[in-house]
Amino acid sequence: MNSTASKALARIRKPIPFGKTALVLLGVAGYWLLYWSALEASPLGRDLDFDGDGNISLLEALDGAELHSIKVVVDGHVCTEYFAPKTGSTWRVKCPK
Numbered sequence: 001m002n003s004t005a006s007k008a009l010a011r012i013r014k015p016i017p018f019g020k021t022a023l024v025l026l027g028v029a030g031y032w033l034l035y036w037s038a039l040e041a042s043p044l045g046r047d048l049d050f051d052g053d054g055n056i057s058l059l060e061a062l063d064g065a066e067l068h069s070i071k072v073v074v075d076g077h078v079c080t081e082y083f084a085p086k087t088g089s090t091w092r093v094k095c096p097k
Contacts, residue, residue, distance in 0.1 A: 034058070038061035038062045038064065038065040039061050039065075042064035043064075043069050043082060044067065044082060044091075047092075048060050048061060048063075050063070050064075063084070063091075068083060068084075068085050069081065069082050069083075070083070072093065077096065078096075079093050080093070080094045082094070
């Protein structure tokens with residue numbers, strides 16, 4: 001084997017420096033990309049704290065991204081109802097003040 005090929009083979013056999021760190025950073029970046037994309041896709045925007053704990057979890061953001069809205073009449077006012085199409089359950093009804 002020539003020396004160039006043996007040097008290249010020796011480099012391949014060595015562990016990639018910072019490989020685990022890069023993998024962790026890639027995972028964290030992927031998490032935040034998914035989180036912010038779900039928030040942007042939600043018709044409720046940042047008003048997704050469904051359990052009232054003061055934080056919007058990833059699952060709340062993903063659930064919020066699946067919501068649909070329709071206009072409904074409540075007590076003579078035209079309001080917006082946000083519902084989950086898979087279950088048909090109403091998540092929130094917003095009426096103008």
